[in-house]
Amino acid sequence: MLKNIRSHESYLFFVVEQLDELYKDKTFLKTFYFEPIIWCSLVDLSDTDELLKHRYSSNPRGRKPRNPCDMLRSLMLMHYLHVTSVDQWVYTLKTTPILAILSGFSPNNVPGVGTFYDFFNRLWLGSSPHLTNRxxxxxxxxxKKGKKNQKQEPKNPKIIERLVKRTLKNREIKYTPKAHDQLQILFQTLFVHKSADAGLLGNTKSLSILGDGSPVITGGRPYGKFLCECRKQGIWNCQCQRQFSDPDADYGWDSSREKYYYGRSLFMVAASDSPYNLPIYPRLYRASKHDSVLFVSxxxxxxxWYSDWKIGEVILDSALDAFPIYEMLEHYDVSAIIDLNPRRSKQFQHKQMDINLKGVPICPIGREMIHWGVNQKTYRRKWRCPAVCGKWTCPNPCSESEYGRTFYTATKDNPRLFPRIKRDSQEWRxxxxxxxxxxxxxxxxxVDYRLENSRGRSSRHWNIRTYIIGMCQHADAWIKEAKKNxxxxxxxxxxxxxxL
Known part of the structure; x- marks a missing residue:
């Protein structure tokens, strides 16, 4: 049962009192621990106990639990100092008193390894560290391998269309609880909303977001542990079940390294107008899933999670250039800025008029028509005859009018072909x-926080590391803002x- 949880100011008084007692000469602190002290002072975790109290027993008997604020702060400090092992971190806390104090612990009363793993269970809502059977x-x-910098296509070409139809069919957001929800609540409440209030994410009433996937290699082996006696009987290619240390991992294609990897796919959503490229929603999936499938879910x-925010713009790469994604974004009144996939790009036809890859109509003699304004409410564009606008004689005029032929395109007709922001325009670029x-x-x-350096073998481990690093990214942005002032x-x- 949680009792007597101290405020952030009480924590700061504790740090100053302990450091004054431990270090009479403050030159050492200012030389070697200036930034960690400032970093910890900026991270106010006093609401952690309220957000996690339902994860602790209400029985007043038994041993008093550790302050969840201190446990979370210690994990953040561990990742800030690039320590990837809990065992190593506990040893560091016991041998470096200042780090124990900054975490919020007394130097002679540091939590053990088991205490940290107990805290992991409070952060993870799943009944097991894994999401599937081992x-x-x-x-x-x-x-089948792909080409350099080309992600493989989904196994089921219609999967994106089906997912989008299922999403648009339900008017209300139906969310299925996930094992990482508690981590997202902490991350969103203690960091994302505070960064948004400080103006570090852009305008949340018309938020512009980015999305992309990246491979994360697990520490588990893809072969598993044999549970049968087939090998003793000379059967080497048996199909019996095996035991895996990381059953949630599978094979995925790493397009940048041109090889398959065993692990997960990290799909990151970040704020595009953030000067520090801050994350909003990190999400881990199976490695075999395509980025376009990951984006829809x-x-x-x-x-x-951010129902009180209005997403106004989504910027994605060519791997997510799928017509159903454009339809979904247009349905939610979101501007789509997505690069065309060269494997799916060709000259189109719309209302018996040829359209090039820039979304510009082509007149019968092969010239691009001239853009002549857009209705900002309906995103309907007007195009005019290039000969009339350029004041030259057309060898094969298609209209007898002095004004010349006009043509109209609208985003609602084809959001991929005619996006809200004209493709290849200066604003689009x-x-x-x-x-x-x-x-x-x-x-x-x-790279900076060495996510893959840890040899984790469970979904709980990877989700906790990903979210804690995301928290550190926001804290890093806060200290940079403090330096400016x-x-x-x-x-x-x-x-x-x-x-100071």
Whole structure:
């Protein structure tokens, strides 16, 4: 049962009191631990106990649990310092008193490894660290390979269309509870909303988001552990069930490295107008699922979690260039900025008029028609004869009018062919250039915070690591903002400690 949970200011008083007692000379703190102290002071986790109290027993008897605020802060500090092992982190806390103090623990009373794993169970709503049964048949590695920087097509070409139809059929958002929901609640309440209030995510009344998938290699083996006696009998290619340390992982295609990998796919949703490429909703799926399939389900979940926000724009790469996705976004009044997939791109026809890949009508003599304005409410564009507008004589005029032939295109007729922002226009190129922000966000997770360096073997492990790193990304943005203002927003208690 949680009792006497201290406020963030009480935590800061504890840190200053302990550090004053431990270090008389503050030069050491300012030289080696200046940023970690500022970083921890900016992260207010005082609401964690209210968000997690239902995960603790209401029985007043028994041993008093650790403060969940301190446990979460310690995990964040662990990832901030690039420690990937809980055992190593506990040893670090016991041998480095200042890190124990910054976590919120007394140097002579540091939690053990088991306490951290108990806290993992409180963050994970599943009954098991895995989402599926550990015993199953061995997965066969696919033989068909893709090309460089080309993601493989979904196994079922109609799957995206079916998913979108199912989504649009239900007017109300029907969300099925997931095992990672508690992590998302903490991440959203303690970090995403605070960054949004500080203006670090852009305009939440018309939010522009980015989405992309990336491979995450697991520490589990794809072969599993044999449970049968077939090998002793000389049967080497048996189809019996095996036991897997990471049963939720499977094979996926890594287009950048041109090879198959065994693990998961991290689909990241980030804010495009964020100066720090901050994540909004990280989601882990099976590696075999295509990015377009992941986006449909992720967008559905995103609307559930951020129902009070209005998504106004989605920027995606060519892997998600599917007509049903355009239809879904148009249904929810969202502007789609998606690069055309060269494998699906060709010259189209609309109302017996040829349309090029830029969405521009082509007149009978092969010239692009001239754009002559757009209705911003209906996104209906007007096109005029290039000869009349350019004041040159057409060898084969298609209209006797002095005004010349006109043609109209509308987004509702074909949202892929005629997006709200004209494809290949200066505005479109400017908005699409922001798409690399999600790649930088994923790079922060996988390279800067070494997401794959851990040899995790469960969905619980990977989800906790992904969300904790996401929290650290927001905290990093807060300290950068504080630096811009010469640390004026830092609590006076910490300012007095570091003589700011």
């Amino acid at each position: 015993k199953k048949r061995k997965l066969k590695k696919p033989r 992720t967008f559905h979940e995103l609307r559930h 400017k908005r699409y250039a922001l798409r690399t922000g999600v790649e930088r966000c994923i790079k922060r997770q996988k 010469n640390f004026e927003a830092i609590n006076p208690i910490i300012q007095s400690l570091l003589s």
